[in-house]
Amino acid sequence: MISYIIRRLLIAIPTIFILIVASWALMKVAPGGPFASERPIPPVILANLEARYGLDQPEWKQLWDYFYNIVVHFDFGPSFKFKDRDVNDIIAQGFPISLTYGFLSFLAASIVGIGLGVTAAIRHNSWVDYSAVSAGIAAQALPNFIMGPILILIFTLYLGWLPGGGWNGGQWQYLIMPVIALSTSFMGSISRIMRSSMLEVLNSNFIRTARAKGLPERTIIWRHAMKPAMLPVVSYLGPVFVAVLTGSVFVDMYFSTGGLGQAYVNSALQRDYSVLLGVTILYGTLTVTVNLITDLAYAWFDPKIRF
């Protein structure tokens, strides 16, 4: 197990390295640059700007300096667009916000999704099942960029219950709509996966044996059926976790939360190279880590899996 973790971590390093180099290359291949605008900057001033940010150096040198500063100083460089902040500032400010409502959305999606799926499976082919399935499909068909405007219309304009956006240090009034918008479609998917997986497990031999032994249904579900039924859900939850964090782009846009997703998209559009790379590395590292955790979780849920 330990050696497996170490092996995985060792693979993660070149993975992230390749990610950085590939992002760097793609970024540089894209036309334009951080200082291009409707009004072209005179060459002399452009040269001053490029010199200030080291863009006048050869590409290999820029890449080398970039790695050097990250490894030695943990410094991801200055933002080209926001002159009074650097990438570390931008991530330190935006990531906790994305993480907060991302994590809450993840919890909401998993708890409600799993609950809905299990309930539907237990009451198979009853009205409970049908309504849970319908709710799941409806939720799945509502991506966050649809949910956002609808929620604001209902809760802000018509009912006047919640502020239409902002963060305000993460007060609950400001969290409700982002979390609902972000979790709904994942909730739908999780409930459907949970339901079918639970149905399959409930029809398997060992559950029939347990029933024949006369075990109470509650024990059967929670002690015996739950763990194996969770496996497909767990493999789905890993990507969901990364997706709620990176999928914050729309939530940030609609609810002005100030999260990292917005900074990410804007940095790509404005060719703010350092911010774009910094956030890519963060998301990349996050993906690798979450995948590792998901793989380890398999072993806990399914004793047959050994590393």
Place this chain on the structure above:
Amino acid sequence: MTSKSLLGALLATTVLATPVFAADKQHPTTGEALAHDQTFTYRVLDEQSSVDPQVVEDVSGSEIVRDLFEGLMNQDADGNLIPGVATGYTTNAEKTVYTFTLRKDAKWSNGDPVTANDFVYAWRRATDPELASPYSWFMEIMSIQNVSEILAGEMPTSELGVRAVDDYTFEVTLSAALPYFAQMTTHATTFPTHQATVEKYGKEWTRPENIVSNGAYVLTEHLPNERSVRERNTMYWNNDATIVDKVVALVINDENVAFTRFQAGELDRTEIPSGQYPRLSEEMPDKVLVAPRLCSYYYNVNLTETGNPALQDVRVRQALSLALDRDIITQNVTAGGQIPAYTFTPGATAGFEVPDSEAAGMTQAERDAKAMALMAEAGYGKDNPLDLSLVYNTSEGHKKIAIAASQMWKQKLGVNVELSNQEWQVFLQTRSNAEYEVARAGWCGDYNEASTFLDLVQSGSGYNDSKYNNPEVDALLAEAKTMDDPTANYTAVEAIIERDVPIIPIYHYTINYMMDTDLGGWPVNNVEQNWYSRDLYKIAE
């Protein structure tokens, strides 16, 4: 007690406990009753680039900087020049030396006096290659002595043609006469900065906890991508005249969400969502605000050999321009109250007289007839159609206009137009490298004078994307730089543009705001939309 009624009880106590003295206050000139809560909240599309006067490069950032800092001169509600930190200025006969007299009661927010040295420091800083301000080009077009050499790193910033004669006299020496120089000092890049603060905190000096500013407001809160808050600066020399206590700028990317929040009463001002102007101007006319802006929407025609050879023929260019029905575009396509354009410079520009344009005086039917005749003369028609490509940067709005234009050209002149859109950065490159035939363009004036537009058709201009080269135009514009009244030259240049069609003007932009009826003092007639929060006020409802 439930949480809801607890909240209600708390609110009730707060309301009762707050003295209501402000309710009787009246606006000193209009006499309107002022609201108790003087908070102005508005929407911005994107996070500002900075609030450092010498670094800021975007419109929403400049709006904040204009509140936080005060330059030599300000603008009034009509865009006229009024005293700022300077009480006035004198020039020498050649208009190459400007001497500003500074008021003695101007203070920084920490109590330090604002002196001529603060301006010397700021102006040198703006040209410093080490700071590498993206707006240092503005100092260059101000023609301050030695500015080009300093930007090129050939001279130290101390050689810049600015000098503190004494603490309250600031002198600027120009390399060439510039009649509109004083107007340029209302631009954020020229605002003073507090040397001790900048040197102490480095690039972090603009954070709310560090910043020292000399405007009517101080920055009290900044949450990037969410909001920034500025509050009354009690040290400001004219603080007594300030009415709005607090200004909140909320970053809301999506215009429809912003509009919803405006309707919910969270915002005093937002933009009219695209395409909604006709409906909203009927449903809530008292909240819709449309006024001319110093901006033009036009098409560049590539005049080099990389362009379409047919476009070398002036008759083809004239025909394309005439056949565009600007009324249909502004009324049915953009539908935001825009003004049809037959000149590059907007008619609202100060000191600009719109030439007697032949096209503007004709009906569209007459223009179409003339366009068809010109096209036939040039040898093109429905039997021998012209193939043309039109490129625009990716946007729903530009696309709609491009489709409308291509349809008009197709139906009237038989031109087959191939439309293509490009991502913004790619588009900029395509256009400045002249790798297009016809390209969409937009330009907003940097100051309220026609040269800010017409300099674009000068052969040496870096922004001349049509690569238009006409010595006559160059001579007229060069002469205008030193004239007392260059109006005639500008009118002449516009007449030449209409004849040569290096660009096809389509419309002049307007500001399209949803503005709460309880917000007073908005400078509707300031075509540059240089607004200062200290001129605004909230009316009691």
